[in-house]
Amino acid sequence: MDDRLRVKAEELQPQIVDFTQRLIQTRSISGEEGAIARLIQDEMRKLGYDEVLTDPAGNVIGILRGRGQGETIMFNCHMDHVSEGNLADWEYEPYGGTVAGGWVHGRGASDVKGAIASQVYGVYLLKALGIELQGDVILTFVIDEEPGDMWGMKHLCQDWLNRPVSLVVLGEATSLDIYLGHRGRLEMELIGRGKMSHSSAPWLGVNAVTKMAPVITKLDELSRSLPEDDVLGKSTLSVTHISCQPGWGSTVPDICRVWVDRRYLPSESTEEVVNQFKQAVAECQAADPDINVECRIRQLAHTSYTGISETEQLLKQPYLVPQDNPYVQKVVKALQDIGQNPSFGVWDFGTDGSYTAHVLGIPTIGYAPGEEEYAHRPTDRVRIDFLIKAAVGNAAICRAVAGCYPKEV
Template sequence: MHEGGFLMKAYDFAPAIERSFGDMCEFASRLIALPSVTGQEGLVAETIISEMKRLQYDDVFTDKAGNVVGVIKGTGGGEHILYNCHMDQVDPGNLEAWEHPPFSGKTADGWIHGRGASDTKGAIATQVYSAACVKEAGAAHRGDIIVTAVVEEEPGDMWGMRKLADEVLAVYPGRIGLTVLGEATGLNVYLGHRGKVEIDIRTIGQVAHSSAPWRGTNAVYKMCPVIEALEKLGDRLPEHPFLRRSSVAVTNITCSPGWLSTVPDRCTIRIDRRFLPHENRETIMKELGDILKGAGLSVGADAAAEIQAYAHTGYTGLQESMELYKPAFLTPEDEPHVVIVVDALKKVGQNPAFNCWDFGTDGAWIATELGIPTIGYSPCEEEYAHTPRDRVSMDLMRKAALGYAAISVAVTE
């Protein structure tokens, strides 16, 4: 990391970026045109690998989970910088709601349209090309520029990133000084987000014929005071001056056996709990235990609360179940690498504001488990993610490519 010295060189990236701009946008369009719901990212991975090799990356490989890693080597002795995006995208949903077909990758009115454009295929293309432009421009940098694209981010348990961390990052020679996520920021610098955990609460009753409900115990009725208490809990959860407020939401409810003329003996709700850095699984589970007791329920006999897991089957065939728990993280504004990033962006004519994501990212694992300072900077914009208006601005891609190049040299000098 170096606090100066690249000012006169920063604008040397612009010609290389301009020469490759059309190819970069075409690459983004090709990625968007490849459907890649979670667990089916193989074609996207192959396309990224092929493009990195064509752009003369010094090293390109995948790990066992199918995460893609491309490296532009430095001269040695400097901190490395890690760029990261994810290859999977959510389902397009109702096709009639789309102005442009979700897998067309259509370019229109200065935008590239389609599912995953803003989350995060537009950023993948920009990061891949920006690193190549640093090499083409002959910019001196001691540390490596590591560009990664991971699998299976959308479930929210960071499985792909955890595999990358275990197999690649934890053993990568030298020090990774900074992670830059391509999750949507609209050219601003994002410093973190709340944590997330998905929990099922289950109430237990006794089955009976619904013509004589008094012979059983209705598990749905047992759940009613729990739901009311969760709604009230949401009104008193803590706030953070930067990350905003903790939250709780009931996102699903089911009962069983679900037969006609039958009083249900099981009722299950799924809750999405967003939390701040001072909260954790222990405090959250105690909070829910208190709610169950307050509803007159005996934990174990009448009710239970359990963090849920997601069963992964990756495109490489790797299978594993992972708990749906993601910690909160917040990188300070005055962290030295953040100061360097903002200075680098200002030197190429950008004036980023600080913000945080409402949603979660894979960066939580890198920041909390590997202790690497982690930020977001991206041409993608939050308002389009997971919507039928999914798109990425070509103008912001051009600016982000220059921003990434400036950041890369500033951190790795």
């Protein structure tokens, strides 16, 4: 077993931990990633990456060039994170980057700032050791992942990625295991329309909220009959939001909006899933002609920190990379060769890997130091030993996919 990567990573542990802390200390809510984008660029320039740049949307790209005789591998993390929520729930200050008990604590530590540090320094290990690669290594750090519609990744791939990529490695939490995909996710918006009246005379109106109730009940019935997959788990349907207009206490509402989170399997098409909602509404309307509900995939407006504004559907396709995929097997062997013994897994949540895997057809896996159980929680944290192991693992994955020069290195 070649031990050079581990020894060098342990030597660089103070820098890796310090970078993780600075990432956590840099608040980067979706749409506000400018400061962390500059921080990541500065770190990669300091470490001597061959090229560091941003695309028009504000995604950050770093390149370690090979000799042009091998395959290209792309690493990816998102720069944004969810809100810290109620400060009283936190043991450690969410933007403190506190080191305690062998962990770095704070918002985004597991999702995915620890992974950013392990990717930036993992690829740097090769440069620090003078290990030249045959192919290129691209690091990409995207905006606006948390809202759930892959807007940042779409811009990166459409506006900048103009070369073939053999493998994408996501930094979403995997506990150093290899994750191979996830269920799809779409968010449906149901818009019910009624007739407004004074609430003292409800018979003069049509209450959009009460007319929506049978539809919600029908969807609840549907949720109990959804299919299940041995690897990806069960399809799910969850009502996540209900609102009405005008929302005055003395007025029968004429508009009711419902948002529904639908997780689905590769065996279910997006069209099939959308039609399930339409069918549920049609059955309710057949029983009550006053029910008037429109179904559509919800759209979300974005404005990047660079000023680009667009609207995108809240939709991620499911994907699952086979365990026997040649690149997956290369990664397994590379990690085993450095003494790691990863298992295979899948995410409960969705990722930007849906774009690279489903839209672009690139094998896309996850390998990262974060642990899924801490994502989005006030206990957000990442293990320091996992940061170092992930850096070593990322370097080993680079060697396996991009290839070393000379080949016997």
